[in-house]
Amino acid sequence: MITCPKCGKENQDHYKFCLGCGAELPRGGGAAKPFTSNTPPQGVPAVQARSGAPAAAAPVAAAPRPSQQPAAAAPAVPVGAAPAPTVAATVTCPQCGHSNIPGNRFCASCGYNLSALSGAQAVPAGAAPVAAAPSGARPITLTALRADGTEAGQFRLPDGPSVTVGRDTGSIFAGDSYLSPRHATFSRRGGQLSIRDEGSLNGVYMKLKPQEPNRLEYGDVFRIGQEIIRFEELRGQGTSADGVERFGSPAKGYIGRLALVIGRDTTGNAFPIPERGVHCGRERGDILFSEDGYVSGLHCQIARAPDGAVYLTDLGSSNGSFVRLGSERNVGGGDILLMGQQLFRVDL
DSSP: OEEOTTTOOEEOTTOSBOTTTOOBOOSTTOOOOOOOOOSSOOOOOOOOOOTTSOOSSOOOOOOOOTTSOOOOOOOOOOTTOOOOOOOOOOEEOTTTOOEEOTTOSBOTTTOOBGGGGGGOOOBOTTOOOSSOOOTTOOOOEEEEEOTTSOEEEEEEOOSSSEEEESGGGOGGGTTOTTSOSSOEEEEEETTEEEEEEOSOSSOEEEEOOTTOOEEEOTTOEEEETTEEEEEEOOOOOOBOTTOOBOTTOOOTTEEEEEEEEEETTEEEEEEEEETTOEEEESSSSSEEOTTOTTSOSSOEEEEEOTTSOEEEEEOSOSSOEEEEOSSOEEEOTTOEEEETTEEEEEEO
């Protein structure tokens, strides 16, 4: 048995996560490893009943035709006898497929919050919409995508001029602790759909189309693989009161710098961007993220265009480049959004 160092619950030796609190269990007597999220985040699959699990409601049996033999009557249950115990079906984790015993709050394999499934109302792929859209309005669906690109569930945006989604919405948003309770708002105006970040902690990102430059302003944040990067202006430190120049002032010939975001208001390593621009990747380029398996060999480019503006261009990477939205932005059919740990495709 493995005793959880966080809550003290005993778990079987092959469990990776505590059934009581969801914390990662120590392996080989060592301390638990810090949790790192997958990037791109894995979507939350739609909740599906397992074969052999009891159905929500049994259909009413039709009366037998004259040519059919009536079914045999069920054996009578003695009056006062206790009903036979029902064997509960195992709970399948929608994130990794592991079978968990009933009552587990967290998946023993990946730590997914199983208690959130009770409020999930995901619409399976291919299911008909619950309600028809008003006349002249197009139905809008968010489709959650897994890391391999397959569909994991759908959420039909309710009819109306705007709707706010987040962890409190349930459905395909349930169980994602990186989503804020009220994360983003979708709005319809004149046949156009837009999205606005509701001040969420982890933001709303839009995936860039390959080879299409996206203009960057100072302070903009983008994401490649597991790296969150801010484009910052290089500013001089100024002079002291007696006119002495300070060390550390930026050299001429640089258009800005890329700073790795490691906290809400904290940055780590920073890389200056020369006039010629820089390439980022895992194996090739000026700035390498060799330990990040989700960054492509040559991932993206940041460079100044002839018009003087700085642009971020995805170079056909496998997992894409994502820009954090700082203001309301229009979205169209096929656009990919990153919210929390999940990817969502906008289907119009």
